[in-house]
Amino acid sequence: MRAMKKLLTSVAVATALISGTADAADKRIAIVVKALGIGFFEAAAKGAEEAAAELGDVEIIYTGPTDTTAEGQIEVINALIAQRVDAIAISANDTDALVPALKKAMSRGITVISWDSGVAAEGRSMHLNPSSNALIGNMIVKLAADHLPEGGDVAVLSATTTSTNQNIWIEEMNKVMGDYPGINVVGTVYGDDLADKSYREANGLMQTYPDLRAIIAPTSVGIVAAAQAVADAGKIGEVNVTGLGLPSEMAGAIESGASKSFAIWNPIDLGYSATMLAYNLSQGVAEAKPGAEIPMGRMGSLTLDDKNEGAMADPFVYDASNIEQFKSIF
Amino acid sequence: MNNTVQTMPDHLRSPFSSKVKSWETLLLLVAIGIFILNSFSSPYFLDAWNLSDATFNFTEKAMIAFAMALLIISGEIDLSVASIIALASTAMGAAAQFGAGTAELVFVGLTVGICCGAFNALLVTVMGLPSIVVTIGTMSLFRGISYIVLGDGSYRGYPEDFAFFGQGYVGWVISFELALFGGLAVFYWVLLHKTNFGRAVYTIGNNPVAALFSGIRVQRVKFILFLLTGLMSGVAAVCLTSRLGSTRPSIGVGMELEVVTMVVLGGVSILGGSGSIVGVVLAALVMGLMTFGLGLLNVPGIVMSIFLGLLLIGVIALPRLWSRYVSRTE
Numbered sequence: 001m002r003a004m005k006k007l008l009t010s011v012a013v014a015t016a017l018i019s020g021t022a023d024a025a026d027k028r029i030a031i032v033v034k035a036l037g038i039g040f041f042e043a044a045a046k047g048a049e050e051a052a053a054e055l056g057d058v059e060i061i062y063t064g065p066t067d068t069t070a071e072g073q074i075e076v077i078n079a080l081i082a083q084r085v086d087a088i089a090i091s092a093n094d095t096d097a098l099v100p101a102l103k104k105a106m107s108r109g110i111t112v113i114s115w116d117s118g119v120a121a122e123g124r125s126m127h128l129n130p131s132s133n134a135l136i137g138n139m140i141v142k143l144a145a146d147h148l149p150e151g152g153d154v155a156v157l158s159a160t161t162t163s164t165n166q167n168i169w170i171e172e173m174n175k176v177m178g179d180y181p182g183i184n185v186v187g188t189v190y191g192d193d194l195a196d197k198s199y200r201e202a203n204g205l206m207q208t209y210p211d212l213r214a215i216i217a218p219t220s221v222g223i224v225a226a227a228q229a230v231a232d233a234g235k236i237g238e239v240n241v242t243g244l245g246l247p248s249e250m251a252g253a254i255e256s257g258a259s260k261s262f263a264i265w266n267p268i269d270l271g272y273s274a275t276m277l278a279y280n281l282s283q284g285v286a287e288a289k290p291g292a293e294i295p296m297g298r299m300g301s302l303t304l305d306d307k308n309e310g311a312m313a314d315p316f317v318y319d320a321s322n323i324e325q326f327k328s329i330f
Numbered sequence: 331m332n333n334t335v336q337t338m339p340d341h342l343r344s345p346f347s348s349k350v351k352s353w354e355t356l357l358l359l360v361a362i363g364i365f366i367l368n369s370f371s372s373p374y375f376l377d378a379w380n381l382s383d384a385t386f387n388f389t390e391k392a393m394i395a396f397a398m399a400l401l402i403i404s405g406e407i408d409l410s411v412a413s414i415i416a417l418a419s420t421a422m423g424a425a426a427q428f429g430a431g432t433a434e435l436v437f438v439g440l441t442v443g444i445c446c447g448a449f450n451a452l453l454v455t456v457m458g459l460p461s462i463v464v465t466i467g468t469m470s471l472f473r474g475i476s477y478i479v480l481g482d483g484s485y486r487g488y489p490e491d492f493a494f495f496g497q498g499y500v501g502w503v504i505s506f507e508l509a510l511f512g513g514l515a516v517f518y519w520v521l522l523h524k525t526n527f528g529r530a531v532y533t534i535g536n537n538p539v540a541a542l543f544s545g546i547r548v549q550r551v552k553f554i555l556f557l558l559t560g561l562m563s564g565v566a567a568v569c570l571t572s573r574l575g576s577t578r579p580s581i582g583v584g585m586e587l588e589v590v591t592m593v594v595l596g597g598v599s600i601l602g603g604s605g606s607i608v609g610v611v612l613a614a615l616v617m618g619l620m621t622f623g624l625g626l627l628n629v630p631g632i633v634m635s636i637f638l639g640l641l642l643i644g645v646i647a648l649p650r651l652w653s654r655y656v657s658r659t660e
Contacts, residue, residue: 036630066631069583070574075387079625082380083372096486096576100497 026057029278030080031271032073032090033064034117040267040330041091044116047271048089054297055279061085070094077101080110087111087278092119099123111282115274118309125281125288126304128274130265132311133165136218136244137172139263139315141180143242144214147260151182152213155205157226157243159193159219169218186212191222198225202241206233217243223262227253247318247326254323266316267330273299273312353597356648357612360641364616368623375626382503386573388592388618389507390566391585392610395592396518397562399610401555402593403522405535405602406461408450408556411563412585413472418442418567420476423485423577432492439571440564446472447560454556455549461556469586476579485577496573507569511614514562519607527551535602592617595642616641 031048033041045062052058061080065072070093080088081104088105092098092114102112102123112119115128131139144154156173158166170188177183186209191198198221206212206229215230217223223245230239231253241259253259276296280286286294290306302310318326368375375381394411401408421442422435430438446468453464498506522528530551533541542548571577596613598605620641624634 036632061628063628063630066635067584069580070578071570071582071585072631074574075621075625076631078383078386079622079628082374082377082383082622083626083628084374094484094574094576094578096484097574097578097581100493100573100575 027055027087027279027282028059028061028083028085029087029089029275029282030061030063030085031274032076032080032088033062034091034093035066035068035072036064039328043267043329044091044271044274047268047273048275050268051272051275051279051297055276058275058279060275065093068093070097073098074101077105081105081108084108085110087113087282089113089115089274089278090119090124091116093117095120111278113274113278113281113288115270115277121307124308126277126294126308126310128270128277128302129309129311130270131313131315133168134172134175135311135314136263137169137174138176138179139317140169140216140218140243141173141176141183143261143263143317144216144240145180145183147240147242148183148213151184153184153186153209153211154214154216155186155209155212156188157198157202157205157215157217157219157222158188158190159222161190163193163219166218173216191217191219191225193219193221195221195225198222199229202226202229203233206230206235206239212239214240214242217241217245219243220245220249220264223259224249224253227256227258230258231256244315246330247323248328248330250318251323251327254318254320261317261319263315263317265312269299269316270312272297273302277302354606354608354612356645356652357595357597357609357616360645361612361616361619364619364623368619368626372623372626375623378503382505382508384618384622385505385508385511387621388614389505389511390569390573391589391592391617392511392614393514393566393569394559394562394585394589395596395610395614396514396607397555397559398589399593399596399598399605399607400518400522400528400531401559402590402598402600403535403602403605404531404552404555405538406454406552406555407465407590408447408461408559409465409586409590410446410450410468410472411559411566411589412582413469413476414443414446414560414563415567415570415582415585416476416579417446417472418564419571419577419581420479420485420579422567422571423488424479426485426488426492432489432494435488435492436495436568439568440561443560443562443564443567444557445560446563447557450560451553451556455553473579473583476581480577480579486575488572488575492572493575494572496569496571496575507573510565510569514565515607515611522607527554531555532603535599535604588617591638591642595645 031045048060052060063076065076073093088110099120099122102119106112112124113126114124118127156170189201189205191201202215202225215226217226223243227241230236230241236257242262244264245262250262273296277294280294281288286292288308290304292304293301295301299313304310418439422439425435425438450465450468453459454461495506500506500509530546533546534548534551538548570582592613593610594600596610621634
């Protein structure tokens with residue numbers, strides 16, 4: 001009798017093991033990243049797991065190739081098509097080369113979205129951008145203004161005069177300056193995204209404008225150099241450095257107080273939103289078409305533009321309260 | 331020299347027992363083993379379409395591996411094959427921009443392949459340089475030209491019917507690439523095992539000096555082998571470009587090592603002189619089945635390369651141990 005029972009249990013366990021993956025959760029959403037082992041994407045996977053826990057009936061398949069190649073991602077996509085996953089959310093290594101493979105996935109009924117790094121329009125139903133130029137332009141001046149309730153002089157330390165992204169962000173910033181009365185942009189200098197040149201330009205700013213209260217550097221190289229320049233000049237507390245930077249590189253500046261806060265996208269939110277969007281599209285809650293509003297849980301909802309692209313949120317603000325958590329991530 | 335001594339049997343085994351104890355039998359057993367393991371570990375493995383999709387993991391590499399097998403048997407090697415793909419694909423992309431049709435594109439791809447092969451052949455056979463050095467050089471040279479032409483851009487806009495080579499099916503689940511793989515396998519099997527040319531390849535690999543004195547035009551045979559390898563890289567370039575629908579200079583990066591791995595796993599002696607096409611075909615199947623099976627289980631790419639490494643060492647070590655065991659029992 002006992003032997004019989006044992007046999008039955010082991011058969012049951014074996015059956016469960018074989019069919020387990022298919023039964024455990026009904027909806028399988030694959031998060032495909034550029035390559036495994038990159039902190040930014042590991043954090044996004046954490047966000048995806050958070051979304052899955054919230055949704056309840058979702059299993060996350062976090063996968064990607066070893067190297068950042070399109071061919072590697074195609075092999076991954078083929079394996080996912082074979083498993084008939086419900087949705088694929090991909091950060092692409094190649095805008096064009098993945099299109100045929102992803103088209104095949106869509107033709108077999110799989111919902112495909114891209115996030116972070118996009119796929120050409122034919123290869124996905126929609127694309128999720130971490131933020132938008134307008135939101136970034138507003139955020140960089142807001143960061144400076146938040147710590148200057150009385151107003152004051154601020155200056156911009158950009159990359160090169162021809163850097164497309166930085167120029168658009170500064171242009172967007174100038175558009176919203178009216179919302180921040182008392183904030184006075186006294187000048188814009190260019191550090192060419194070189195650490196030493198950015199450092200010299202930041203020093204120059206402090207000498208030229210003795211009343212300078214903040215330096216806005218919408219570049220990850222410039223912000224670190226400017227923070228260093230402020231610290232070396234002994235002006236911590238007097239001049240606040242802010243802008244766009246990476247938590248791992250800015251942790252020291254936050255700790256010393258040279259920078260009170262800065263911004264960049266939050267990979268956890270990005271993974272969370274991508275999962276929510278993929279789920280809602282695959283379940284028919286919403287349809288990916290221009291103008292559509294697709295819910296994404298705690299992140300609100302995403303409005304698609306005429307190219308089926310949407311911006312997730314304001315850049316995420318990093319300061320002394322959360323830098324410890326993020327500096328090891330990216 | 332001592333190769334000849336080693337491969338000279340001191341007594342002849344029965345044809346049956348030598349067949350049973352051959353490398354090919356071992357590989358066949360490994361392939362069957364992986365096939366059975368895969369069918370048990372994933373419910374999605376035994377599906378005609380999924381298996382058909384899986385063949386794309388190895389068909390292009392195997393096409394090059396056939397020619398590479400002959401080249402390695404003759405005692406030479408070509409490490410520039412993946413870079414030839416990049417250059418041929420770039421040339422096809424450029425031609426497509428000038429409105430070339432499908433036939434012209436194929437012609438361009440194959441011609442560039444042959445020309446690259448001829449360039450390698452000239453340096454090795456006429457100038458007398460070692461092939462490993464020459465092809466490490468041309469590996470950087472050919473891909474370098476692609477990078478100069480394309481930079482960080484890409485070529486798109488291939489004609490619609492060009493997609494057939496990498497995405498088309500000749501019947502039911504048999505893709506064009508799979509059919510071509512089969513056809514080329516037969517062609518190379520006949521060439522290596524049934525012709526004077528094939529026997530010359532073995533002779534050169536075992537002893538080039540003796541081959542020369544027995545009237546084989548060693549340099550001419552080697553020249554043809556480099557041409558063939560270049561041509562097959564051109565064929566693979568046509569298939570891969572068609573499958574991706576676009577060209578970037580990073581196309582097929584790192585593929586040369588996978589091709590060489592396939593050849594060595596197929597039982598071709600890296601020192602030259604022995605090997606068979608059946609072995610290479612089986613090695614292609616083993617590698618394709620294993621990557622696809624692990625992909626279905628969403629095993630990360632880095633773990634996959636560990637498995638492949640273990641398999642390679644295992645398959646190479648096993649016959650050594652086996653023959654030691656066999657020689658002891660006989």
